[in-house]
Amino acid sequence: xxxxxxxxxxxxxxxxxxxxxxxxxxxxxxxxxxxxxxxxxxxxxxxxxxxxxxxxxxxxxxxxxxxxxxxxxxxxxxxxxxxxxxxxxxxxxxxxxxxxxxxxxxxxxxxx
Amino acid sequence: xxxxxxxxxxxxxxxxxxxxxxxxxxxxxxxxxxxxxxxxxxxxxxxxxxxxxxxxxxxxxxxxxxxxxxxxxxxxxxxxxxxxxxxxxxxxxxxxxxxxxxxxxxxxxxxxxx
Numbered sequence: 654x655x656x657x658x659x660x661x662x663x664x665x666x667x668x669x670x671x672x673x674x675x676x677x678x679x680x681x682x683x684x685x686x687x688x689x690x691x692x693x694x695x696x697x698x699x700x701x702x703x704x705x706x707x708x709x710x711x712x713x714x715x716x717x718x719x720x721x722x723x724x725x726x727x728x729x730x731x732x733x734x735x736x737x738x739x740x741x742x743x744x745x746x747x748x749x750x751x752x753x754x755x756x757x758x759x760x761x762x763x764x765x
Numbered sequence: 766x767x768x769x770x771x772x773x774x775x776x777x778x779x780x781x782x783x784x785x786x787x788x789x790x791x792x793x794x795x796x797x798x799x800x801x802x803x804x805x806x807x808x809x810x811x812x813x814x815x816x817x818x819x820x821x822x823x824x825x826x827x828x829x830x831x832x833x834x835x836x837x838x839x840x841x842x843x844x845x846x847x848x849x850x851x852x853x854x855x856x857x858x859x860x861x862x863x864x865x866x867x868x869x870x871x872x873x874x875x876x877x878x879x
Contacts, residue, residue: 657807659807662805685866687866687867689870694872694873695872695873696769696855696857696870696871696872696873697808697855697870698870699867699868699869702866702867742807742808744808746866748866751796751815751859751861751866752798752810752813752823753866753868754824755800755807755808755809756807757805757806757807758807
């Protein structure tokens with residue numbers, strides 16, 4: 654049973670527009686969430702994270718929103734750039750254990 | 766700094782053969798992890814280590830063994846490879862007690878078992 658779900662396997666967005674990637678989780682006890690970006694033939698790289706005590710965290714063009722009641726988080730990329738084309742993984746877990754459950758990923762394609 | 770490195774990058778094994786994947790990190794991180802990535806399955810944790818000399822099972826540990834004899838190295842062993850172990854393997858590391866829970870990943874090892 655997938656505890657962390659990314660229900661959209663792929664997403665295409667025009668350059669300059671907003672990209673919204675979604676992630677749902679089932680365990681309400683998760684207290685830390687991360688987003689990773691992965692290019693082909695490379696390892697995932699950390700993008701942004703959020704603690705359950707917050708509902709929003711921003712870093713430049715990237716913003717993560719957390720809705721604890723809906724057990725849902727989303728990653729917003731504004732404006733989207735062709736270099737953002739990659740697979741994005743969300744991950745959820747317990748901060749004290751340093752272990753996370755990863756979603757299946759969403760492939761984002763930003764069209765020039 | 767090289768970060769997290771993995772050896773080898775590619776390997777083809779026959780069913781029943783054994784091999785060891787090596788992960789090395791130069792960031793003095795306490796925690797290290799081995800994941801596998803399969804199509805449609807995301808990243809799944811195989812084994813992890815919270816310090817030199819300690820290891821623990823993750824979500825999918827069967828068929829694998831690990832060792833952490835030195836803080837900077839984490840080895841993943843396949844004693845008798847099976848086609849179901851065809852996958853891309855990623856090693857990662859993270860620091861303890863910094864308030865940042867980010868994991869740093871290596872470039873991956875693509876393993877095919879025929």
